[in-house]
């Protein structure tokens with residue numbers, strides 16, 4: 001069996017008492033927690049064990065003790081689950097990027113679907129009607145952010161802030177893996193022994209790969225120019241920013257993210273784009289079907305980013321108002337709408353501030369796609385304001401979705417449709433879309 005590493009947690013934990021530290025314990029895994037770890041009970045306490053699966057009996061060693069639960073490191077599997085598979089990545093047990101590669105893919109989907117079903121039934125919906133959106137479970141990410149420190153370029157490790165060197169990642173689109181292999185040495189030389197920072201790769205519609213470097217400290221503009229010359233096409237150095245001083249900005253044209261058919265979003269590294277292009281298209285299609293935009297009908301797109309949903313809704317005939325706090329994205333979205341001749345007005349607003357929220361005149365349909373924190377304030381606003389009758393809620397966190405659905409349900413909205421979208425295969429993240437009407 002491959003070596004298993006300790007569990008990743010960022011909460012401070014107590015030192016392990018001597019009697020616990022040296023004693024392996026046998027645990028029976030009952031279920032999977034929301035973060036993908038196995039859950040067992042021992043000494044009347046819940047224990048979380050990374051890489052353990054329901055139905056398994058494992059040998060584990062306590063690694064961190066908390067007041068209400070413990071964490072343990074998997075030492076060996078005594079009885080393996082029939083759902084256990086060999087990870088698709090050689091560094092899975094060290095890398096912090098994925099949590100579910102040891103679980104077969106259909107079971108990953110079932111686990112995520114069950115999480116969403118709980119939220120749906122908890123708010124009066126029918127779980128049996130939840131649809132499933134999915135595409136390839138490999139090579140699906142069009143962007144990745146790696147860290148650099150002391151000669152290592154890779155992802156953060158599972159159980160620490162150390163960096164695991166990544167040569168290739170099976171979840172990344174091929175152009176990113178190629179760009180990584182071709183340019184790793186030049187990037188590592190650029191950082192040298194002392195500097196540290198982050199390197200973002202973003203593959204666009206045309207196979208170009210933009211590289212953005214965020215460095216601690218000052219940016220050496222001459223060396224950045226040299227790095228730009230050294231990077232092998234079709235990858236190119238987009239920009240280098242530092243925590244101090246001026247940035248190096250290349251003269252490259254923006255990247256292009258393809259949404260539906262011929263619709264594209266112009267973006268730069270740092271802008272939000274949905275990581276999984278194929279699943280994103282399915283989500284847009286579904287939201288279009290649910291919201292059924294009519295000619296000249298007014299629709300609001302809250303947390304619109306670059307206009308991923310706004311463009312598709314306007315292209316289908318609606319007039320759209322998009323709201324987001326990202327200034328540069330709103331600028332870029334506004335220009336795109338002008339260039340495409342589409343009737344979209346974008347507004348830069350903080351949607352966590354109730355005083356800043358507005359509903360456009362004549363608007364009865366809304367789409368919202370908040371970050372993990374959800375959209376509590378906005379949902380309270382929509383609940384209180386009786387003009388909105390249909391909401392497509394795109395969520396990347398079932399916990400905040402549950403909280404927000406409860407607010408909307410209490411105001412008379414009911415769940416008409418729902419879908420689980422596997423935007424992030426092999427990780428514990430659950431993306432979902434819920435359609436509410438009243």
Ligand SMILES: C[S@@+](CC[C@H](N)C(=O)[O-])C[C@H]1O[C@@H](n2cnc3c(N)ncnc32)[C@H](O)[C@@H]1O
Nearest residue numbers: 303304305308324325326350351352369370371
């Ligand atoms: C999950 S992304 C969705 C973006 C877009 N709908 C898309 O599909 O590409 C969440 C968006 O919420 C925006 N956001 C985060 N906090 C915000 C806030 N307090 N007010 C308004 N927008 C916010 C981010 O800028 C980001 O564009």
